[in-house]
Amino acid sequence: MSSLPLDLLAVAAHRDDVEQTCGGTLLKMADLGRRTGILDLTRGEMGTRGTAEDREREAAEAAKILRVSWRETLDIPDGRVENTWENRLKVARIIRQTRPRVVILPYWKGRHPDHYTASKLGYEACFLAGLAKLDIHRAISSQQSAFRQVASAVASVVAGEEQNFGRGRTSGLAVEGAQRDAALAAERTPHRPFKIIYATLYYDVRPTFVVNITDQFEARFESLMAYKSQFSDQQAGKDIFPARAEIRARIESMARFYGMMAGVTYAEPFLQKEVGLVEDVTAIAVKSI
Amino acid sequence: MSSLPLDLLAVAAHRDDVEQTCGGTLLKMADLGRRTGILDLTRGEMGTRGTAEDREREAAEAAKILRVSWRETLDIPDGRVENTWENRLKVARIIRQTRPRVVILPYWKGRHPDHYTASKLGYEACFLAGLAKLDIHRAISSQQSAFRQVASAVASVVAGEEQNFGRGRTSGLAVEGAQRDAALAAERTPHRPFKIIYATLYYDVRPTFVVNITDQFEARFESLMAYKSQFSDQQAGKDIFPARAEIRARIESMARFYGMMAGVTYAEPFLQKEVGLVEDVTAIAVKSI
Amino acid sequence: MSSLPLDLLAVAAHRDDVEQTCGGTLLKMADLGRRTGILDLTRGEMGTRGTAEDREREAAEAAKILRVSWRETLDIPDGRVENTWENRLKVARIIRQTRPRVVILPYWKGRHPDHYTASKLGYEACFLAGLAKLDIHRAISSQQSAFRQVASAVASVVAGEEQNFGRGRTSGLAVEGAQRDAALAAERTPHRPFKIIYATLYYDVRPTFVVNITDQFEARFESLMAYKSQFSDQQAGKDIFPARAEIRARIESMARFYGMMAGVTYAEPFLQKEVGLVEDVTAIAVKSI
């Protein structure tokens, strides 16, 4: 568990979201020696192509390419990311376990409801994780009691699907023995990330800043291509290259567009809510004129 | 002339503007070993209190407190800062002479027309200064020719006052001999500042970033107090302290308000038009939550 | 069921909302040969005047005037439109059944919580309707199972009222035999509307575009007047005309105001989130100067 605490944790609704919005930044941070992680809220079972199992394998492959130290997936239903108390507790537990200094969330507007809801859910979970008097373990455990069984069953049926709260991978960390003790201790210790930034690539909003990913662009693209189940249809037919070329053209144009804003070749866009704090105004990047 | 080229040049309409909006930042940059300068566009002759001569002496005193390497004043009429070709050439000449990497301009909105016009004038002069084919010396010199005499006289009378284009202090640099040659050479060499930022203290706009001036706050306040002609009325009477205390309370509240935005004690606010470029997202300042 | 699929479906919280915000546009589209529909989310039982039954009759009359091909009402409680999974499924089922190319939603800000919540609920339902792997029929059916009975009963009591999920009119389509089979088949086939636009008449926001309803204005006004239960109090007394004249003056001023923005007599305002795509820039409507 030497990969924890994290310096940077990216939270996203679906496996392959991070690869498209901030994968280059994650890799760049890893290149700088930072410990990075990815939390996928859903297992992507609603995706038109591929199964959740395919996606799990692909996500692991992508994580390797992006050199992230930690990647887990919650069991929030795909297509139904909701900002409930239960989901906030689930994410807050991860925040306490991984203790990131910086969290990347999806931008709070978007085409896909899972994306913008994940943004609000992630923010409020970061807040909860910092409340000293909140015993997350007890709050979640009590949901496994008898009454919880009823409620959960009711909820499952309402949702038309199984919910496995607090089971298996959903603990966020597959832990045993001493590791388990450490994880529980971490869960009991409040933690609030210092900084929250928002990945805005999916939305036509002007970013606060961009991150130069020129050196990471190729690897980031490969991390996306690792999701073979997602892109295989498009690669079908005699010639695999045209489809891949089309995807690459789009990805590249986006990265280049944001790069041009800052005078670099490729970049990823982010938004922060706070004002900046500049130590040396003679060293601000990005040419004005 | 070892003070040139500058790292940072603040341009403002009136002597004592810089002291109120970005004096702390100038001092902080000087503390970091940067060469800083101030260009006042007018001599402040329309100010209700004090004469232009009083203000000149006070500005020199303030410059010393702020440790600026260079301070000059143009002869643009106070209360009549206009974005004319002539004024743009005057400022562009200063830009070429001082060759700053960064220029601080007033924000482009404001209560005082001289302030917001200085913003536009300053921006366009920075642009002109970078045009390789523009011979500023020739352009300005030609205005001293015979036709210029007529035009200037006409314009002077229209303005109801004397205009001393290109004379005396207005050269921006009182230069002689070798220095003069260097100045002329500089004027002939295009220069475009890398970065332009806007000091927004006078306007209720949300800044892009602030600069922590906690360590410079007292000196910045003293630089303002150096303008005795401006504040003496308020200090009149038996007790000099109440008026000074009132001014200080206002200055301090402003600085503290912008400081609170970024978690520091005192700060000065700025705006930049470009997006930022962040090298290490795990090192972004200002807490989110 | 020849009225389906729809070209255009307007979703609103209360019967008579559509008549006030986009009734003219619906009629205009019908005049152009398009199949239009209205989905009212609630039965209006919280309205101060009239009963839900009165409103049902009036809504049918209004639908006739506006020449809509399809109009249904869900059983979401009036005054309590919530963006729940259950409600999203209900609306998504309608989207699949009616398969509209364009959906009109209320604007996402407003005075009435039902309006702005209907906007978000409608958007997310459109998204859900397009998920190929979502079996809406099964998801809703499972809510009628044993556990559902408990959950529903609990929820009903919490709400202080009866909820009749999935019964009667709430199926969105009163269907029998072959029609029922067709409806079920439609429900199983994903459908995502191509376009979602927002009716903004209730809110002082600048529209993206307006629709000229000069030729439909009188009929649209009559469709609103069909809601006798809503306007009868104001028409009480000896003289029915003054109250009606006042309502008409307000409706007319709104329509004329938005008409003036585009150089036509009467118009209804809309907002779209996407940029436009113009085929012939020499044919853009609305004079600039």
Added chain:
Amino acid sequence: MSSLPLDLLAVAAHRDDVEQTCGGTLLKMADLGRRTGILDLTRGEMGTRGTAEDREREAAEAAKILRVSWRETLDIPDGRVENTWENRLKVARIIRQTRPRVVILPYWKGRHPDHYTASKLGYEACFLAGLAKLDIHRAISSQQSAFRQVASAVASVVAGEEQNFGRGRTSGLAVEGAQRDAALAAERTPHRPFKIIYATLYYDVRPTFVVNITDQFEARFESLMAYKSQFSDQQAGKDIFPARAEIRARIESMARFYGMMAGVTYAEPFLQKEVGLVEDVTAIAVKSI
């Protein structure tokens, strides 16, 4: 119960929120002879310092200093303010009981989720309170029936804590005999506040207007200091004054900053959604130039 109906009710998430954002305005209104009240949604049990009981005592003391006529606290869990039907009913009941002409809500953006959720919850409760056909008493009572017991128990366990819906202090008014009858009668009578304004002190948004609290500033500061449990840590050690001085400096700078916007010494900032209505344009306050 002569303190009701209220002229002005401030709703906030936590005890001591109102003291920081609009306490001066409440006191000023009391000084003008208005009946003012405060509704705290939570008992502050998640606060790092002090217990809910400490805070209750302190809130009573602060209320006295601010001269409010009425102050109550709901039992919504601290750190978990949610915009549910149940919570809306609870707040709507208070609105009907206290019948304020004006309601102050927190601004709808903020750092603390409880703050911005309280804003939406408060708004929708004001709306509900005005629905003539909504029987709040019956809706809430039915939640105490048998089914409610199950649901509540389930919900409590899910939340990992006890929920005491409709019991004790949560009635909003501890009432007996005739008073109880009056309270019930009030609950049955719809009431919609005329005006809703938003306290924006916690957020860097430009206010629509400010209220001059120069004469109330000292008392407002004392009302905040009444929360000894919150500020005692900071006051620990030999010298109580430095910590208090630091807090005061921050509070004072904020008040002075907003005061400067309007030419007064101290002010509190507010936002309203509606346009203003000016009777005499020659009497508008705040100098332009």
Added chain:
Amino acid sequence: MSSLPLDLLAVAAHRDDVEQTCGGTLLKMADLGRRTGILDLTRGEMGTRGTAEDREREAAEAAKILRVSWRETLDIPDGRVENTWENRLKVARIIRQTRPRVVILPYWKGRHPDHYTASKLGYEACFLAGLAKLDIHRAISSQQSAFRQVASAVASVVAGEEQNFGRGRTSGLAVEGAQRDAALAAERTPHRPFKIIYATLYYDVRPTFVVNITDQFEARFESLMAYKSQFSDQQAGKDIFPARAEIRARIESMARFYGMMAGVTYAEPFLQKEVGLVEDVTAIAVKSI
């Protein structure tokens, strides 16, 4: 000259502008006993219909209907309102002569360049008028000297028309003897209006506030109809009423639209740059909900 100083001065580019944007407000202020005035910057000679002389007569008639105490016209060329030093001096002289507490300017955006330029020109003139050291009389007089003659002639020819600086009506006040002395004394005494507000009727911007002109609406409409030369073409033909009815419908819809924003019948919209200052928050007009 008992009509001076003014409480309120409306500045506009063309005769009949004020009648359309803020005539109702001017009349309402007169009804409240305020002294009001109108400064038209141009004589309207570029208008398609009617001559400058027609318009002068009509403007006088309109002024009477609106009960303004003072109305003058400058000689700035119609279609060529420019924010020059000369024009600023002309307007500043009027500001000093009439000494208004409040000035209404056109909004700073608009379709007609004369409108938005008048906004900036008016603002800067208000600023100039307050500069104690600015001798407007001397500045303008010097322009009538010999050099001025040359410059003026050059400028006139450049403009392709005659410029009559400082002659005739353009003095702003046709003054003689003692009156002239008073006017000159006024010109020498600095004056800065307390408040500047912007009439926004011509532009689709959300106003800061509106003014209820329900009682003044008919008279305001008549003041517009006084411009017979402007509306006669449209009234030509057998039936004068249709054209007038059309104009009235448009004027009425605008007034009613802005009235609806504030819950009154007819209103005129304005924008102010400063935040508001509210004395009694329980007395704020305009219903929220």
Added chain:
Amino acid sequence: MSSLPLDLLAVAAHRDDVEQTCGGTLLKMADLGRRTGILDLTRGEMGTRGTAEDREREAAEAAKILRVSWRETLDIPDGRVENTWENRLKVARIIRQTRPRVVILPYWKGRHPDHYTASKLGYEACFLAGLAKLDIHRAISSQQSAFRQVASAVASVVAGEEQNFGRGRTSGLAVEGAQRDAALAAERTPHRPFKIIYATLYYDVRPTFVVNITDQFEARFESLMAYKSQFSDQQAGKDIFPARAEIRARIESMARFYGMMAGVTYAEPFLQKEVGLVEDVTAIAVKSI
């Protein structure tokens, strides 16, 4: 002169601006059978690379590629585009001569002062061109009179360069005999474009709409490459392709980015100030979801 009147006229500051911002749209309109034109305000003599003569030849070549019917260049000094009466008259004369239905102007913000000033200058010229009482020919001619000679000479010297008002190509149309008569007649007939739109490619502002230039993209790129003097430095060295490839990558990314906004491959972005007017809401382009 059968190329007149134009359907569409693009106005820009420098030769090669139009090629970068809206060249694809011009070609697309030509492909649709529209008559298009380009007015370059300056001759580009300040450009670092190439001479004004080079650029003239290249502009002619580019015009051919873009199939424009008309292209002229005014003599406004490069780097000194000012919104003066003289310049407005020059442009207004072109507007009357070419009588476009639609005018494309640069966006009103930008990095280069010539660009944003050209936007304002162009707008005001369009306005002037429509004033029936403005005799542009007389206004300009009078500037060639004796007084003009003086003024012009003064101005020329002030500018440090020659100004050739109204001579040669600067007449906007090189006309002779009957053509000259037609041109003069056109100049005397007022014309106001119906529509003005703004090309926003140079600025990171969200466009109102984009134009699909997928079929025109290659030709548009070639039209830019026609400016060999501008791109030859970059193409120098052994291998011409890398530089060209780099330029192409940037151009392509921009076009693709705006294309993605609307679901097409390549697009150019525009902004319009007016609301849209939609005839058939079921036919709006650009997918929402």
